[in-house]
Amino acid sequence: MSPHPSRILLNEREILVFNDIEEISEFFLDEWQRISGYAIRHHGEFTVALSGGKTPVRVYERLSELSDHPHWQNTHIFLVDERYVPFDHPDSNYHMIRQTLLDHIEIPEENIHPIPVDDSSPDESAVRYETELRLYFKGEDIPVFNLILLGIGVDGHTASLFPESSSVRESRLVIDITPQGRFGHERVTITLPVINNAENIFFIVTGRDKADVLKRVVVDNDRGLPASLVQPVSGQIIFLIDRPAARLIS
Numbered sequence: 444m445s446p447h448p449s450r451i452l453l454n455e456r457e458i459l460v461f462n463d464i465e466e467i468s469e470f471f472l473d474e475w476q477r478i479s480g481y482a483i484r485h486h487g488e489f490t491v492a493l494s495g496g497k498t499p500v501r502v503y504e505r506l507s508e509l510s511d512h513p514h515w516q517n518t519h520i521f522l523v524d525e526r527y528v529p530f531d532h533p534d535s536n537y538h539m540i541r542q543t544l545l546d547h548i549e550i551p552e553e554n555i556h557p558i559p560v561d562d563s564s565p566d567e568s569a570v571r572y573e574t575e576l577r578l579y580f581k582g583e584d585i586p587v588f589n590l591i592l593l594g595i596g597v598d599g600h601t602a603s604l605f606p607e608s609s610s611v612r613e614s615r616l617v618i619d620i621t622p623q624g625r626f627g628h629e630r631v632t633i634t635l636p637v638i639n640n641a642e643n644i645f646f647i648v649t650g651r652d653k654a655d656v657l658k659r660v661v662v663d664n665d666r667g668l669p670a671s672l673v674q675p676v677s678g679q680i681i682f683l684i685d686r687p688a689a690r691l692i693s
């Protein structure tokens with residue numbers, strides 16, 4: 444049975460509060476099938492950009508249960524961001540998505556679009572990925588993904604757009620980033636113009652340690668946090684959160 448989240452509307456953002464990540468995954472699976480079904484019926488393909496990090500692991504595992512779904516043949520999977528490490532490195536987002544989802548579904552290899560990490564530098568990788576996006580989404584000044592899945596870091600970053608960096612003012616589609624401090628590896632990330640142009644943007648945020656940053660994003664609308672700057676041009680944005688993360692907003 445589909446979960447029944449409580450619904451909060453704040454600053455034009457829809458926030459759905461679930462008991463746990465299992466319920467969030469269940470709901471997201473239904474949304475994925477609805478959005479991909481519509482996109483494939485109307486445009487022949489479904490384009491999605493996925494985030495890394497720990498939060499979506501369970502979601503991808505659940506998605507992999509749709510292993511032989513006919514939609515995979517017309518689904519194109521891109522990455523929101525990547526740590527500039529080899530694909531078999533434990534910190535690689537592609538590695539995580541491969542292990543939790545891609546290895547278990549019947550998707551043609553050419554439908555998978557990882558951010559390259561075999562270039563001589565992250566900035567060359569960013570240029571290459573931007574070229575790939577422009578070729579794939581030809582005819583569109585800025586790609587229009589059917590769905591983008593995002594997370595939020597405790598510091599308010601999303602994708603690899605970190606606070607106090609000029610990355611949030613970028614007009615390039617893909618850039619390289621050197622995060623400060625504990626976030627480690629150099630990264631390559633899509634930028635706000637691409638994120639905000641998507642038809643459907645989902646944030647998934649779970650856990651007590653995210654409650655404070657979530658409040659600063661959805662209640663205070665703190666413009667110093669990159670996650671607050673995610674505001675779709677004409678698409679929809681939905682936050683799927685669990686009760687511990689919601690404790691300061693409900």
Ligand code: 6PG
Pocket residue numbers: 494495496497498499523524525526536593594595596600601602603
């Ligand atoms: C990454 C992500 C990043 C992530 C947040 C939340 O590569 O780390 O794409 O933007 O979504 O950092 O990460 P957690 O889910 O691990 O808390």
